[in-house]
Amino acid sequence: MTKAVRYDEFGGIDVLRIEEVERPVPAAEQVLVHVKAAGINLGEAAIRTGAMAEIFPSAFPSGQGSDLAGVVAEVGAGADRFSVGDEVIGFSEKRSAQAELVLVEVDNLTPKPENVSWEVAGGLYVAGVTAWGAVHSVQLEQGESVVISGAAGGVGSLAVQLARRAGATVIGLASEGNHEWLRSHGVIPVAYGAGVRDRLEAAAPGGIHAFIDTYGDGYVELALALGVAIARIDTIADFAAAAKYGVKTEPGTEARPGAEVLAELAALIADGHLEVPIANVYPLTQVRQACTELERRHTHGKIVLRP
Template sequence: MKAMALQRYGTEDSLREVDLPEPKVAPGEVLIGVRAAGVNPVDWKLAAGGLDPVMEAGFPLVPGWDVAGVVEAVGFDTPEYRVGDEVYGYIRKDWAQNGSYAERVAASARLLAPKPASLDWARAAGVPLAGLTALQAIRRVGVGEGDTVLVHAAAGGVGSFAVQIARALGARVIGTASERNHDFLRSLGAEPVVYGEGLVRGVRALAPAGVDAVLDFVGGGAAEQSLPLTGGAERVASVADAEVERFGGHYVWVRPSTDDLVELGGMAEAGVLSVHVEHELPLSEAARAWRLSKEGRIRGKIVLTV
């Protein structure tokens, strides 16, 4: 099968199209014919060796933890799925090697859920990692009805989902983004502010009493900068800055969850969760996708199609 892979740690320039053996399908797994694979910053960070201290990697390394596709084969004792089922998932394993930047990938049934019928392949592939991250971060700080939530990098992949999920829970959302993305945030139901210098003043202008919770999806000290706006660090979460734990906040690392994927799919079906795909590129252009991701100016998601 065709796949995009690296022979050693490197950058997007190290990605090559290769022919690899068909994946083996273990008990409890299914073989997925990949229709689309979501691109996330963790893909190129992993490829550069950024996760080497905490995760084993094998080579050739096929990146990609987001997938949407069709079940082509079923392993022993996997009653959840049949050949022909449409699925999506966050297929992170305990080590990195056989990812979704490929024509086919084997994945455990516990990492998958039925693909929402309302989403096409590209949009479905854009949901799992970013959507799960947003949902789990929101739960960690207990966002609910009547809360005012500050979302950093609100126009990005994770942030745009967090805005919509928080709004669906009945929260008011203030989101940081560059001015070019302010209309996009308004369309999602958020009140935009410009990030950087003057952030606290800008948020106070909208919410004089401050905010109930902070969700940081950008890093660079944004969580700590927001502390004066909150009632306490226990309602501050970051997915980009482990230092948040130093002052009592939460560092969130997304976990695979079929139940959470089903919940996100239900939101999509109900029309309260949309997926903005900024760039839809063929698998062979994975290197270009990484370059775009590294620029850090993406609205929503980048997706590779197979």
């Protein structure tokens, strides 16, 4: 038997539990991974409450989580590009990553560089691929200005770095407690709240060319008010506004396979060109506490579970 996060009905954090389940057995093209770290993400809360049931229908009992990193425990037929004992980064498409042992399709795995920590690797997939997609979606060019809301969060903290690597002048909307971190990464910090439009215009006297919204709460409308073209606005948080105004929702037209993007991001981390801030690490058994902290929406970086 092995432990996994489960819930039997839509609801709040209180529906989550840790359950003993049968040890999974890999089918063809699958790998069984002994999980060392698994990220948690805000989208999982929306799925768990039923808010996204039409897009992501659920069957109960349901697991939770996509992000994971760990050690290969068993290899199914046709998955022999990996061997038992290999360290890997990957993702589950079955909402099952928050567990001790997880079945993963072989194409959803990439080797973990030795100098990338388990916590960073385990929390990389959703935030990393989302940030990569959003930055590519707005098609930044050298010298352009881009605003990123939620700039110190799990997705935003990666998006600001990737946008800087694209040659853009990056303006990050974040609470003042995160401004020093943003400055240290070459980002112009701007506080959110009353007067934010004036502060953004002052920070970008040459105009704002693109806007990446990782937070929601009216930022699509703000981007439009700032004169940003619809095709250069991407939101990962306000799908009602995206439908209303026709702005993008990452990853746009430049999507690549998730494992391929994971490998690219992991290499940047290994070479010291990309930082993944870790806000907190919880044992798997404290998944409720981890989700409570995440859903307050004031974390700097990723929250990760350790089975």
